[in-house]
Amino acid sequence: MNLHAMKPSTQHIDMFPAAWLERQQRRAQSDVPEVWDMLDQVKDPEVPALSLWDLGVLCDIEKKADGKLIVTITPTYSGCPAMEAMRQDIDKVLHQAGFVECEIKTQLSPAWSTDWMSPQGKEQLRAFGIAPPMPCTHRHDLPAPEGGMACPHCQSENTQLVSEFGSTACKALYKCQDCYEPFDYFKAI
Numbered sequence: 001m002n003l004h005a006m007k008p009s010t011q012h013i014d015m016f017p018a019a020w021l022e023r024q025q026r027r028a029q030s031d032v033p034e035v036w037d038m039l040d041q042v043k044d045p046e047v048p049a050l051s052l053w054d055l056g057v058l059c060d061i062e063k064k065a066d067g068k069l070i071v072t073i074t075p076t077y078s079g080c081p082a083m084e085a086m087r088q089d090i091d092k093v094l095h096q097a098g099f100v101e102c103e104i105k106t107q108l109s110p111a112w113s114t115d116w117m118s119p120q121g122k123e124q125l126r127a128f129g130i131a132p133p134m135p136c137t138h139r140h141d142l143p144a145p146e147g148g149m150a151c152p153h154c155q156s157e158n159t160q161l162v163s164e165f166g167s168t169a170c171k172a173l174y175k176c177q178d179c180y181e182p183f184d185y186f187k188a189i
């Protein structure tokens with residue numbers, strides 16, 4: 001058997017990590033698609049374009065026989081201060097939609113990974129000026145300081161790592177050598 005020939009192309013892996021495909025399937029098979037759609041309006045307080053779904057925080061939505069709604073979320077980084085705000089936003093949206101009985105569960109295992117982000121979410125990060133996380137299969141180290149990381153402003157790969165920590169611990173700071181703009185890279189975890 002030629003294993004090499006069976007390997008999907010790198011581009012395919014980049015666009016659709018298995019973890020993302022699983023999430024997409026869970027949403028597609030849900031009994032309450034309208035609730036998933038409703039929660040698309042809950043955004044990441046740090047990147048307002050990014051919904052909890054796109055960020056990968058929204059794991060599951062279940063409706064019990066008694067009508068009670070159970071929303072499961074997984075925090076991005078432990079102690080992420082944005083999580084409490086997201087919880088409150090979910091609660092608010094559900095109550096406004098008339099769901100009285102709802103519970104928001106926090107699930108820590110499996111741990112959140114940047115592979116859970118939607119391809120659309122990664123595009124939104126780039127549009128916001130943050131280089132999106134590379135797939136975890138490539139995460140071993142930050143790209144070499146000599147470059148290789150595409151600038152979210154001008155797409156040039158002539159970029160340089162300035163600091164392993166950017167505006168937050170989950171980001172690294174880069175600088176573009178072509179447009180001279182500094183930018184954050186959302187580290188893959």
Ligand SMILES: [Zn+2]
Nearest residue numbers: 151154176179
């Ligand atoms: Zn640039």
